[in-house]
Amino acid sequence: MHDPHAVGSIVDALRQAHGDAVARLMLQDGMTLEALIDALVRPPLSNRDSVRLMIAALESGDFDVAPDFAARASHLKFIYDPPRSMRVVDIVMLTEHHTYSSAEIWLRLRP
Numbered sequence: 001m002h003d004p005h006a007v008g009s010i011v012d013a014l015r016q017a018h019g020d021a022v023a024r025l026m027l028q029d030g031m032t033l034e035a036l037i038d039a040l041v042r043p044p045l046s047n048r049d050s051v052r053l054m055i056a057a058l059e060s061g062d063f064d065v066a067p068d069f070a071a072r073a074s075h076l077k078f079i080y081d082p083p084r085s086m087r088v089v090d091i092v093m094l095t096e097h098h099t100y101s102s103a104e105i106w107l108r109l110r111p
Contacts, residue, residue: 006056007109013039013053030066030108033058037090037102051078051088057107058091066106069093 001007014023017039026035036057040050057063058076072095079090093100 002062003056003060006053006060007062009045009049010036010040010053010057013042013045017042027109030064030106032103033091033105033107034102036107041089047087054088054091058105061110063107063109067100069095072096 011023011027014026014036017023018026033054037050037054040053041047045053055076058065058069075094077092077094078088079092081087081089091102093105
């Protein structure tokens with residue numbers, strides 16, 4: 001595991017939001033980035049910690065990410081609420097040919 005602290009925090013957030021059994025299923029079978037963001041933007045996590053964990057899930061190598069953005073140029077775009085605030089509520093991934101919403105990006109914890 002590349003970032004065990006981040007994975008532990010993500011697991012805790014999923015458990016608090018969905019319960020232990022559902023969180024385990026989401027980690028094993030996969031979940032959308034949208035579902036992960038929904039769990040991370042809830043208290044007690046600060047906005048800063050939530051964003052750090054979102055990025056860690058996408059970039060740490062601890063999660064399989066589909067589609068695979070490592071093979072091509074891509075850029076994360078954060079969506080804020082309200083605009084010009086520092087409160088991140090969503091992420092989109094921009095590539096040369098497509099913009100992926102958080103509902104189109106799948107994550108699964110690597111065994």
